[in-house]
Amino acid sequence: MCGLAGEFRRDGSRADVAAVERMAATMSDRGPDDSGVWAQGPTALGHRRLKIIDLSAASGQPLVDPGAGLTGVFNGCIYNYRELREELQAKGHRFFSSGDSEVVLKAYAEWGLDFVDHLIGMFAVAISERDTGRLVLARDRLGIKPLYLAETPGVVRFASTLPALLAGGGIDTSIDPVALAHYLSFHSIVPPPRTILRGVTKLPPATVRVYEADGRTSERVYWDPAFTRSAERAGWSEQDWQDALLESLTTAVRRRMVADVPVGVLLSGGLDSSLVVALLAGEGQRGLSTFSIGFDAVGGREGDEFRYSDLVAKTFDTDHHQIRVAAADLVPPLEAAVAAMSEPMVSHDCVAFHLLSEVVSQHVKVVQSGQGADEILGGYHWYPPLARIGRDQALDTYAGAFFDRDAAGLARVLNPAWLADGDPAREFVAAHLGRAGAETAVDAALRIDTQVMLTDDPVKRVDNMTMAHGLEARVPFLDHEFVELAASCPPELKLAQGGKGVLKEIGRRMLPHEVIDRPKGYFPVPGLTHLEGKLLDRVTDALRAPEARRRDLFRADYVDALLADPNAELTPLNGNKLWQLGLLEMWLQSHGID
Secondary structure: OEEEEEEEEOOOOOOOHHHHHHHHHOOOOOOEOEEEEEEEOOEEEEEEEOOOOOOOHHHOOOEEEOOOOEEEEEEEEEOOHHHHHHHHHHOOOOOOOOOHHHHHHHHHHHHHHHHHHHOOEEEEEEEEEOOOOOEEEEEOOOOOOOOEEEEEOOEEEEEOOHHHHHHHOOOOOOEOHHHHHHHHHOOOOOOOOEOOEOOOEEOOOOEEEEEOOOOOEEEEEOOOOOEOOOHHHOOOOHHHHHHHHHHHHHHHHHHOOOOOOOEEEEOOOOHHHHHHHHHHHHOOOOOOEEEEEEEOOEOOEOOOOHHHHHHHHHHOOOEEEEEEEOHHHOHHHHHHHHHHOOOOOOOOHHHHHHHHHHHHOOOOOEEEOOOOHHHHHOOOOOHHHHOOOOHHHHHHHHHHHHOOOOHHHHHHHEOHHHOOOOOHHHHHHHHHHOOOOEOOHHHHHHHHHHHHHOHHHHHHHHHHHHHOOOOEEEOHHHOHHHHHHHHOOOHHHHHHHHOOHHHHHHHOOOOOHHHHOOOOOOOOOHHHHOOOHHHHHHHHHHHOOHHHHHHOOEOHHHHHHHHHOOOOOEOOOOOEHHHHHHHHHHHHHHOOOO
């Protein structure tokens, strides 16, 4: 797990090594253990390393393979690297390290652009070919590892974080009105390739992009699972599905123990993370380090789920760490969390994950997390209504449950100069829900949540907040083979028992019933959903700052009304609309965008 950066020039000049060094330097938190820069003609690569696999200097990056004529930088972890190494050795490849980074380079040398099809894991990678001058960028199937780009005539820059690109200079930092519409409508999600800034894009998940020396560009999407029923599983019983999903998830958890350092678990006390602990215990893990966080109650809302996480920790005899945070302490960690965001993210989970990661990183360098189970296995409240309608009605039902605003709502919030044409979020979701490859309305919603919402909300949140402390988070529910199997599972099995029914039945085999038969929980930070005191003051300051006044995004009458009654207007997902506006301004100001 690391941070990468680079520049590729197609205007005949040499790469700006100093700019790449500046970009890489901003990611020292992501990679505190080592750094490196490599340049050859029009290409320069930079890297910050977090040592997880092969702790020796042999796996330092950028990794140069003179025999293959390749140089690469890599962020992530390839869980099947040992098996691939053996396969590649049998094909005649010789290795000079024992890590997964070199396996990625050798896989490219062997299979070319199809190398990604052989990788099981999370990754963003950049590979430079010495002889052709070609640059190849690739991102993992679920977009767990980020890769941002800034393209201007003749120059391509890329990095693991958006702030790294800003440090390189020359970025158009004006607001993209279409992305702004997504942010304010699609619950802060800005689908790729856009970001909130006009001058920065992001490589979509499951994509390989090739930049040729002569200026040509090409790309392919190498993974797009079918959310349909398969003929070979047509006769499966409910028990068969439980057994198959349990076997696949057990494999996913086992894969994510691959490391040369200890691996812990972020234990919220919910079904998903508790099941990860149970499966690790079943794999023989003893003295497993687990970590939970809780906050003071605010406005009558509870701020912790310790009773559940404590129960799981006791059941499986883990080395458990309980982290308590007082409400009065939230402003400094909020500032730190905003600074760590590559893009503005409204979820208050960001603060929780940032605080949790700060403590966890003092004990371990790798953790497993239960992130993704709700999107993969139907855990959200908007799925059951979709089961009662046809696909042609899915858009209205989905938007009604998930969207924060429609086009008319945007017109009440934004000043006219910032309104995009049409209704970008609704148009995007309509196109995605209408794509072939999803059998029912539920399948279509699970697909967009798996391929878009999950990547650009929960997954990004966990990556940004954990890596701000040099902590690698691994997500077994996003093992692509598990996702493929779950996508083909009948929706009624997933939606049973109020959601994630098939997973709950798996959990009954090994977890205390209290963890399963309980209301759905979230990572609660009441102080950020019920704004008052210092947090309200901070949001007010952001919205009334000189930079905000110059930018003039929001209608003054709308902002004044929210500030007069800060907790009155909530999103369909119980988010605070004042917080949504204030967070955007805080993020822009934190990153020096005027």
